Amino acid sequence: MSAEPLLQLCSVSKSFNGLAAVNDVSFAMRRGEVVGLVGPNGSGKTTTINLISGITAVDSGRILLEGQSIERRRPFRRVQLGINRTFQVPKPFRDMTVAENIEVALEFSERDGADAECILTDLGLAAQRNKLARSLTVCQQKMLDLGRALATSPQLLLIDEIGAGLNPSELRDIADLLIRLSRRGTALVVVEHLLNFVNRITDHVIVLNAGVTLFEGTLQAASADSDVIAAFLGG
């Protein structure tokens, strides 16, 4: 395992209409590492995911994957390099079946290693394989979204608030799945409000507030840090 980080963000910034959503953020991750990205609403967590996955372009700064600059690459290229993500509001291919949704990602990611059957089973969608995506429940659509990402055999997976709306047993299953993924070498950035869920899968969190990195370290230390407490509670 090389010591070079898999992902590096170097002074990345992004503004919308003059408001800095992400302001000079830097961090690095190694292969297989799991990082929780937490912070109050509007702190720039989803924007960071958008910047890494390429949905949004950086204003300044660099994003390096295995040492190569990718901040100018288009999203589909980043997928082919092994970055993928889930969406807070799932966006499946509504008029295609569950199986077809996975098939598209398998076909076009140009990456080996994923197996559609395993993915469907792991996500509890095997029985729904021939149902149209639009007829799934919201939870199932979230799982399908994750399945699409997994079908591209990512080496870096960005998870955007997948916990919302899941019941405790579903949360446990997803947490276990994510841990299994990380043990197999997939790096994860998990944006999440549910701190118990984050605690289950990782030790290492980055706290954002108003686009700025407030804290990086263990969750326990974060919850004792006065700046972090102030950010979450206000004042």
Next chain:
Amino acid sequence: MALLEYALMGGVLYGIFFSLVAIGLNLVFGVMRMINLAHGQFVMLGGFGACVLYQDLGLNPILGIPLAIAGAVVVGYPLYYAVVPRLQRSRDPEMLSFILFFGLAQVIEAVAVFVFGADQRSLPPETLGAGSVGLLWQQFPDSWWLAASVSVVSILGLYFYLTRTKLGFATRAVMTNREEALVTGIDVDRISVIALIMGLALAGMAGVFVPFLLGSVDPSIGTGLTTSSFAIIIIGSLGRPLGTVAGGLVFGLGSMLMQTYFSSWSNLVPYGLLVIIVLVRPTGLFGRPLRQA
């Protein structure tokens, strides 16, 4: 040099008039997010209304303005309830409305040919004032000044409606975010019907002056007017009534200057402007980012 001055001054008047032509489309698109591709045909109907009033009934064509307002109420209300709820429930309301209103445009054009004949009709300029008014050593017919004045008054009226009245505030809320407006208890349907009626009325009113500013009216002018209106509202930024005036001025000056110096290419102006603006700056001169369609 006088040629340039004439073109500039004329362009301003022509442009202000065209702001009135375009503003109805702006309102409808801004509020309902639907493209009224039949907009130009409604303007055309206003023009024929004025002609009928004068040529068949011997009345002053200016009465076309109240006629347009009345017509808009009579047509707008049933049109809205027949069409819009259904469209809003469909998968892609914006494109479907595009297609539907396009069909409506064809229907209106065909009916106009039946009722009025396919020939051009004109009105003697004196009907709206026998003289001409000068400004900066250029003379323009009364009808042009009247058209520009009516435009200014109407657009200011719309601006005050949107900024000073309760209904107007609600309308702007709907224009900004329809779903949110719905859940705040605003009667979105009522706001939209009113906006549609106002949009049609403004189109009809503009139509009254078409025989004077464009020389004549015939059933086929609708499509060109719709495209020009589009160019104007996009230049002026969607949803901003005062922006439409800016768009109209750009259009008017551009047309007049082209007409003066390269007249055989002047019919390209509306289309050229449209293509340039959507490629270079689709949010218009006053670039407020669009609500994502």
Next chain:
Amino acid sequence: MRKALRPADAITLGMLAAVFFLTPHLYSNQSLLFTMMTFITLAQGFNLLYGFTGYLPFGYVGFFGAGAYGTSLLVLNAHLPAIAAVIGGGAAAVVAALILSPLLRLSGAYFAIANLAASQILYLIVANPALSSVTGGPYGLNIQKTFAPQSSYDAMLLVMLFTCAIAIFFCNSRFGLALRAMTQDYVSAQMAGINIVKLRLVVWLISAAVAGLAGGIYAWNISVFYPEAVFGLQISVFAIVFALFGGVGTVIGPILGAIALYTLYSVIGISLPQYFELIYGSLIVLLALFLPEGVLSLMTWRRIDVR
């Protein structure tokens, strides 16, 4: 579903070929059949873009005209034989499409209107009296020296079948899968590794090429024409209505729509054009309100897979 050519598709192509190959022996109005084939091709070409990517080219006729003029100018100035000139016409349309490709950045209605404006610009430039010496201006062009009704008929038949074959390919192939994904959610499609910019450009160029070839062959067939005959908005409208009526996103939708409505047009429309405008206008309104997916959607209700 990933087979290249299903039996149903082969039958469709075969029947289409047979109809237009054999009918001239029974019905002498070859010109009508030719025009019908032209519209089937245009409706299908329109369908390739709208039905599979969601972009509505309201100015589709621009490519038709570009092909007609490209072909004619090659015949007149470069003295190329007809077939080479027709291919040149197709190329002209592709060049026009490349120049207009920035329009693909626009969405929905903006694209549609801008496309209409672009085709109008092309028309007004070509028809401008100032360019009469180059393009014939408003007086049109005359390429009678290549007049060949039978050859041009056969050529249009081939192009029509070719266009339908492309539609079959779009329905059944991996390429088509990517298209459907892109149309249903273009962000997720990117996150599935699909290069949506390249994909929609390719479809755009193919759709333009088809219209260009059709335009070139049409010019070859009628030999003498004014700019309005190949740039008229009505041609776009026909292609769009025919395809929408039959059902876009399918192979046979545009074919059926074109045959049905063009037959209707030739029965009542040529003699009474204003009635036809009223009819197809009302048809569009009714379609948008009640049958937005076209006539074929009636069959889908009964669970017949029309793709």
